[in-house]
Amino acid sequence: MPDILIVGGGLAGIAAAAEAAREGWTVTLVEGHPYLGGRARSFMDRTTNEVIDNGQHAMMGCYHAMLGTLRILGTDHLIHRQPALKVAFADAAGRTDMLDASKAPGKFGVALGIWRLKHLPLRSRIAALWFAARMQYGGIRTDGMTCLDLLRAEGQPYDVIHRLWEPIILATLNAPMDKAAASLLLTVLRRAFFGDAENSCLYLPSAGLSAFVEPLEDLLTAGGGRVLTSTSVEACTTSDGRIADALLTTGEVIVVDRIVFAVPARSLHRITVDGNTFPLGSVPEPSPIVSVYLWYDQQWLEHDFVATLDTTIQWVFNRRLLTKADPNVVTSYPGHVAVTVSAGSELAGRSSEEIVTVCDQELRSLFPSARNAVLLHGVVLKERMATFLATPEVEPLRPSAALPWPNAALAGDWTATGLPATMEGACQSGVDAVRLLA
Numbered sequence: 475m476p477d478i479l480i481v482g483g484g485l486a487g488i489a490a491a492a493e494a495a496r497e498g499w500t501v502t503l504v505e506g507h508p509y510l511g512g513r514a515r516s517f518m519d520r521t522t523n524e525v526i527d528n529g530q531h532a533m534m535g536c537y538h539a540m541l542g543t544l545r546i547l548g549t550d551h552l553i554h555r556q557p558a559l560k561v562a563f564a565d566a567a568g569r570t571d572m573l574d575a576s577k578a579p580g581k582f583g584v585a586l587g588i589w590r591l592k593h594l595p596l597r598s599r600i601a602a603l604w605f606a607a608r609m610q611y612g613g614i615r616t617d618g619m620t621c622l623d624l625l626r627a628e629g630q631p632y633d634v635i636h637r638l639w640e641p642i643i644l645a646t647l648n649a650p651m652d653k654a655a656a657s658l659l660l661t662v663l664r665r666a667f668f669g670d671a672e673n674s675c676l677y678l679p680s681a682g683l684s685a686f687v688e689p690l691e692d693l694l695t696a697g698g699g700r701v702l703t704s705t706s707v708e709a710c711t712t713s714d715g716r717i718a719d720a721l722l723t724t725g726e727v728i729v730v731d732r733i734v735f736a737v738p739a740r741s742l743h744r745i746t747v748d749g750n751t752f753p754l755g756s757v758p759e760p761s762p763i764v765s766v767y768l769w770y771d772q773q774w775l776e777h778d779f780v781a782t783l784d785t786t787i788q789w790v791f792n793r794r795l796l797t798k799a800d801p802n803v804v805t806s807y808p809g810h811v812a813v814t815v816s817a818g819s820e821l822a823g824r825s826s827e828e829i830v831t832v833c834d835q836e837l838r839s840l841f842p843s844a845r846n847a848v849l850l851h852g853v854v855l856k857e858r859m860a861t862f863l864a865t866p867e868v869e870p871l872r873p874s875a876a877l878p879w880p881n882a883a884l885a886g887d888w889t890a891t892g893l894p895a896t897m898e899g900a901c902q903s904g905v906d907a908v909r910l911l912a
């Protein structure tokens with residue numbers, strides 16, 4: 475059985491490692507940080523003693539590669555699964571609405587859900603359904619287009635664009651509509667809404683993200699492999715046109731049979747091959763995500779999550795309904811929500827105190843039930859390099875898994891997966907990289 479070295483312990487590297495271990499390969503995984511998970515990890519908030527993530531993450535039923543990885547790790551039971559797509563919307567005028575796809579099977583349920591949206595006039599709902607039908611049956615072209623270009627070309631009225639498509643675009647592409655690649659939006663919508671009913675359901679972590687990948691070390695060790703954390707690969711050398719060995723920051727040299735580089739582009743640039751910079755194109759521009767965790771003296775939100783309209787904040791997740799917490803923590807902090815702001819460059823420039831105030835005030839104006847709640851604690855997390863900025867110009871530049879050396883492959887959410895920079899893209903790239911080397 476082959477040996478494989480995986481560089482990077484984010485989800486791409488973890489998916490690659492799990493897939494290789496499943497095939498019976500001996501896997502060594504090297505991760506620069508002291509923890510696994512990369513941009514999808516959790517830690518303990520010291521004030522509340524509650525585990526939080528580096529930002530609220532959401533999955534969908536169409537995350538087949540990620541679900542496959544979690545099944546290998548035996549942690550897919552930690553997912554909170556919606557039985558059918560249901561998304562609540564709340565706007566600054568205090569109105570709420572619900573996209574409920576549970577009333578009919580599969581894509582018909584989604585169509586019926588759109589049809590029954592109260593906050594969109596009839597003309598707008600017809601336009602949205604027409605676009606959905608064209609997505610499935612028509613020949614929509616997206617060459618070089620942004621999402622906004624596409625939505626306008628498809629005759630989508632202003633209210634549908636801003637009240638239906640924009641929350642989806644921000645959440646899935648982490649880019650403003652006038653910058654995000656339309657091709658990625660179509661892929662996401664087709665995958666989520668035109669397959670099995672389950673594909674469109676939102677899946678949310680019921681435990682800290684790090685718990686999902688915890689069994690990896692035991693899995694690799696059982697196969698004769700190992701996980702090295704706080705250790706980076708800094709240089710590789712080649713022999714006969716193959717990667718021959720990898721030098722770690724600890725000074726150890728690992729002889730390479732096969733290798734997957736599952737690190738972001740900017741990290742790859744720091745790894746040398748035969749003393750030269752890694753042969754790679756440009757590093758894509760990053761796009762930040764701002765996440766805010768707030769604890770209240772009461773549980774004031776009835777929904778499990780809500781898309782918010784006409785506000786700085788975009789999504790609110792009710793952590794008390796979605797995640798399991800220590801009963802003592804729940805007693806001390808009965809209300810706990812996570813707020814996310816994707817493509818949050820403007821917000822990321824403000825102070826944490828200011829961001830907490832903005833979020834708290836907007837929540838109180840969106841949800842009358844929050845008005846008497848006392849804010850006990852807030853944590854602001856600014857992930858400035860959350861994902862790459864997925865513009866139409868960047869799409870053709872994303873590199874494929876194949877590298878100049880036949881025993882090496884590339885993985886990561888930024889590679890040419892055809893998907894946005896998501897946990898699913900990362901996992902799919904990891905699995906594909908291992909299959910390329912099989």
Ligand SMILES: Cc1cc2nc3c(=O)[nH]c(=O)nc-3n(C[C@H](O)[C@H](O)[C@H](O)COP(=O)(O)OP(=O)(O)OC[C@H]3O[C@@H](n4cnc5c(N)ncnc54)[C@H](O)[C@@H]3O)c2cc1C
Pocket residue numbers: 481482483484485486487504505506507510511512513514528529530531532533705706707708736737738741742745763764765857859860861885886887888895896897898900
């Ligand atoms: C706040 C936030 C919210 C998000 N929300 C969602 C969401 O709701 N849904 C969704 O699907 N996705 C979401 N994402 C995106 C998702 O987290 C990422 O797409 C995914 O985790 C990327 O995984 P990766 O393995 O490609 O990269 P990374 O997670 O960056 O992993 C790369 C790893 O390589 C390590 N490394 C780098 N150089 C070296 C080296 N030389 N040697 C050894 N190790 C090295 C790094 O330390 C890192 O751990 C979100 C991201 C953020 C930040």
